[in-house]
Amino acid sequence: MRVNIEKSWLKLLNKEFDKEYFNELICFVKNEYNKSVCYPPKNLIFSSFNNCKLDDLKVVIIGQDPYHGQDQANGLCFSVDSKVVNPPSLNNIFKEISNDLNCKTRKNGDLLDWSKQGVLLLNSVLTVEKGIPGSHSNKGWEIFTDNVIKLISNNKRDIVFMLWGGYSKKKEHLINKKDQLILKSGHPSPLSANRGHWFGNKHFSKCNDYLSERKLSLIKWLSLIHI
Numbered sequence: 001m002r003v004n005i006e007k008s009w010l011k012l013l014n015k016e017f018d019k020e021y022f023n024e025l026i027c028f029v030k031n032e033y034n035k036s037v038c039y040p041p042k043n044l045i046f047s048s049f050n051n052c053k054l055d056d057l058k059v060v061i062i063g064q065d066p067y068h069g070q071d072q073a074n075g076l077c078f079s080v081d082s083k084v085v086n087p088p089s090l091n092n093i094f095k096e097i098s099n100d101l102n103c104k105t106r107k108n109g110d111l112l113d114w115s116k117q118g119v120l121l122l123n124s125v126l127t128v129e130k131g132i133p134g135s136h137s138n139k140g141w142e143i144f145t146d147n148v149i150k151l152i153s154n155n156k157r158d159i160v161f162m163l164w165g166g167y168s169k170k171k172e173h174l175i176n177k178k179d180q181l182i183l184k185s186g187h188p189s190p191l192s193a194n195r196g197h198w199f200g201n202k203h204f205s206k207c208n209d210y211l212s213e214r215k216l217s218l219i220k221w222l223s224l225i226h227i
Contacts, residue, residue: 005046008054012151016144025140029127037130039066039073047075048122051115058118058216059160059207060152062168065125068133076121078188079111092188092198097221100202106222117219122148124167149174156180158214160207164188164198181210 003010003017003026016022029045032038040047063077067087072080078090086094086109098105115121124145129135152159153176161180163169165187175182183206186197193199208218 003046004050006050006053009049012054012155013148016147016151021140021143025144028139029136032127032129032136038136039068039128039130040075044073044075045126048077048115048120048126051076051112052118052120054156056118057120057152057156057159058211059114059162059219060120060122060149061162061164062149062171063121063123064165064167065123065134065137066128068128068131068135070130073128074110074112075126076111076115077123079114079121080109082108082110084109088190089188092190092193096188096199096201097204099199100204101221103222114219114221117217119219120152124171146171146174153180158210158216160210162203162207165192181207183207 003013005013029038033042061077066073066075066077067080072084072087074081078093080086080090086107090109094106097103111119111121122145125134125137125139125141126145127136127141149161149171153174157179159180161171161175161182163172163182163184168187169184172182172184183201183203185201185203186192186195188198204219204221211218
């Protein structure tokens with residue numbers, strides 16, 4: 001099946017798109033979008049890939065499924081449109097960046113600038129029905145994104161994988177620990193963060209230290225135009 005996705009990813013994932021499960025998944029997604037309000041908008045479903053070229057990939061952050069509130073999801077995990085109020089989890093991410101890097105607290109929730117720098121903001125499930133979290137789970141997206149993680153791990157080196165919360169930590173077995181860095185912590189949601197499972201993980205400085213050791217360009221977590 002033809003998928004509108006950035007060409008470097010197309011080369012890696014082309015065989016995946018021809019598998020039976022994926023064709024069944026796309027049929028399901030098309031039907032859901034035709035009969036219900038779903039997020040993100042159709043043209044943004046593969047936004048995480050289209051804004052982060054495989055050749056530029058340095059970091060993978062794994063989420064669960066898109067925000068299910070109106071106009072929140074933009075195809076990048078944890079990210080929202082700049083005109084939308086930041087969800088609590090995203091604000092906690094920004095607080096940790098500020099504490100970790102001793103910098104201003106970012107306000108703009110659109111993480112497109114991260115994506116452009118080589119951060120793959122990958123939800124395990126790429127679509128959701130409005131107001132119903134998990135509504136598109138177990139339809140094939142998890143098979144696809146698990147295979148994406150495995151293909152990245154097997155074909156790239158020195159990638160930083162950030163696994164936040166129990167759901168994402170279950171993806172650890174898909175990653176080649178010898179050639180990649182895995183950073184794990186609790187989820188940035190208030191329930192987890194307020195219990196001491198998020199703040200102080202220093203993932204953002206640890207990531208840049210790892211990249212620096214390999215003479216790779218650092219991620220600008222706080223972009224001046226996105227404060």
